[in-house]
Amino acid sequence: MKKNQKFTEAELQHFYDLLDESLTPYDCGKLCAPKNGGEPLCCSVENAVPMLYREEFEYVSRRSELWHRWKPKTEVDKKQKREDETEVLIFCECKGIAHCERENRSICCRTFPLEPYLDKSGELVGLIFMREFRNKCPLMTRLPDIKQRVIDKHFEFWTLMLAKKGDELDLYKATSRGWRISATKRGVKLPILVPSHLKATKKSA
Numbered sequence: 430m431k432k433n434q435k436f437t438e439a440e441l442q443h444f445y446d447l448l449d450e451s452l453t454p455y456d457c458g459k460l461c462a463p464k465n466g467g468e469p470l471c472c473s474v475e476n477a478v479p480m481l482y483r484e485e486f487e488y489v490s491r492r493s494e495l496w497h498r499w500k501p502k503t504e505v506d507k508k509q510k511r512e513d514e515t516e517v518l519i520f521c522e523c524k525g526i527a528h529c530e531r532e533n534r535s536i537c538c539r540t541f542p543l544e545p546y547l548d549k550s551g552e553l554v555g556l557i558f559m560r561e562f563r564n565k566c567p568l569m570t571r572l573p574d575i576k577q578r579v580i581d582k583h584f585e586f587w588t589l590m591l592a593k594k595g596d597e598l599d600l601y602k603a604t605s606r607g608w609r610i611s612a613t614k615r616g617v618k619l620p621i622l623v624p625s626h627l628k629a630t631k632k633s634a
């Protein structure tokens with residue numbers, strides 16, 4: 430298994446730059462907020478607790494007070510924190526949508542609801558929806574709305590990230606396998622968002 434290497438400040442800022450642009454030409458929060466108490470679904474800790482890279486949390490904490498470590502209240506949440514935090518990622522919570530600072534959004538805020546898709550040989554070939562949110566985030570039914578330029582930049586980010594974090598590479602190999610199994614069972618095509626350079630070579634999963 431590949432080792433985990435720490436990101437430098439320069440790398441983290443580069444990632445923030447790559448992931449700066451909104452996924453769609455419109456504010457997608459307006460699609461889900463009406464059914465979520467007026468807040469974007471992915472900005473409520475009740476729906477998704479953000480995970481930050483440990484060095485990212487240190488980096489963003491030096492420039493802002495937006496983030497703090499997540500403090501679980503229920504036994505279920507405490508168990509989740511114990512079991513799911515790793516040497517790479519920790520659960521964090523922001524001050525909420527009313528206090529969001531665009532430049533200090535975390536990597537997971539910026540990539541949501543997409544993650545990398547790796548083919549059978551373990552090669553990164555595109556982006557795909559986070560499976561656990563495919564029935565919750567309205568963008569799943571609006572994939573053509575996701576900007577190609579953004580897909581290309583996210584692909585660049587994941588290429589750099591997966592080269593340094595062995596744990597994440599293993600995780601996404603496993604989630605991609607899960608997508609393949611469920612798509613085969615349901616007899617459907619995988620909803621992969623392919624970057625421009627792979628479209629050009631007609632390479633697909």
Ligand code: SF4
Nearest residue numbers: 457458461469471566
């Ligand atoms: S990414 Fe999905 S869940 Fe998040 S604000 Fe946009 S539509 Fe809502």
Ligand code: SF4
Nearest residue numbers: 472523525526529538
């Ligand atoms: S930092 Fe902003 S984008 Fe990220 S979860 Fe908080 S409110 Fe949402």
